[in-house]
């Protein structure tokens with residue numbers, strides 16, 4: 313078989329999937345400069361073939377096998393969300409030798425260790441820049457920019473929906489219920505906001521960040537977890553007198569617990585919950601739907617990022633950066649095969 317393109321199959325064609333296609337179309341010339349062969353979106357999996365899409369011109373299918381069983385598809389981009397049936401699809405894609413790009417924090421927090429093991433065994437890539445902090449390219453920065461350093465502490469505002477709700481309560485004096493409705497009307501919150509307001513979405517992202525920063529695995533259940541549902545306007549007014557505002561904060565660090573008869577054992581302490589912070593805290597600058605992350609590292613010291621943590625274009629852009637990295641790898645592998653006189 314002789315290929316003349318890098319073929320992509322999308323699992324999901326919603327907010328992020330369509331944002332990815334917009335990114336590819338807008339940056340067509342730049343992408344062509346970077347790759348010797350074009351990126352082709354062969355098919356996108358959806359639930360409903362009848363639904364109106366704002367991005368047109370993509371071949372849609374309701375059958376996952378059209379993508380998973382297509383030998384010409386090099387990269388599967390999973391942007392359908394949820395744990396099931398997504399886990400089975402991603403696993404099947406990796407086992408059949410396809411590279412996978414995903415933005416799915418729930419999937420990665422629950423099954424990331426296993427899926428990365430499969431990817432390593434199969435010699436394929438599994439990348440997930442869009443899963444944490446949306447448009448802020450944080451995972452690549454940790455993996456490459458900080459590869460010679462050691463992260464000692466993570467503090468972050470990792471969920472835009474809850475940050476929007478808390479900001480509305482502080483700045484506009486809205487009750488929790490009114491601010492939640494405003495977030496839903498603006499498209500920032502799902503009709504069922506439980507995953508955001510309970511802190512579970514933040515905990516999933518913290519699990520992924522811990523893995524990247526500390527090279528140690530924790531489970532969602534290991535994160536001490538509470539949400540924003542109990543924050544009241546009265547409490548906000550009282551704390552404002554002290555110059556404090558509420559933030560749903562994700563925090564993690566490594567602690568050494570002394571074990572009898574053993575050397576010190578390293579363990580991660582991770583928690584998600586409301587913290588009241590003052591203006592001196594850099595994370596107080598993170599308002600509205602933005603996300604922010606502060607890392608303390610051994611060599612560089614304090615680092616801080618802020619920006620859009622969600623949205624089709626921002627997250628689609630992060631997914632596209634992963635797609636490009638994998639596409640370069642695919643083309644390099646093909647060239648190596650070709651130079652050995654084999655067609656691939």
Ligand SMILES: NC(=O)c1ccc[n+]([C@@H]2O[C@H](COP(=O)([O-])OP(=O)(O)OC[C@H]3O[C@@H](n4cnc5c(N)ncnc54)[C@H](OP(=O)(O)O)[C@@H]3O)[C@@H](O)[C@H]2O)c1
Nearest residue numbers: 324325326327328358359360391392393415416622623627
């Ligand atoms: N939205 C963001 O800003 C954002 C930011 C960071 C990360 N993410 C992550 O990105 C992923 C996608 O999010 P999204 O906002 O793009 O979701 P979305 O708008 O709800 O889109 C999901 C897409 O997947 C399809 N789909 C879902 N379940 C399916 C099933 N069982 N079989 C076939 N197709 C199915 C849907 O088909 P239909 O269109 O036919 O319903 C839809 O096209 C999630 O993991 C999310 O956590 C999103």
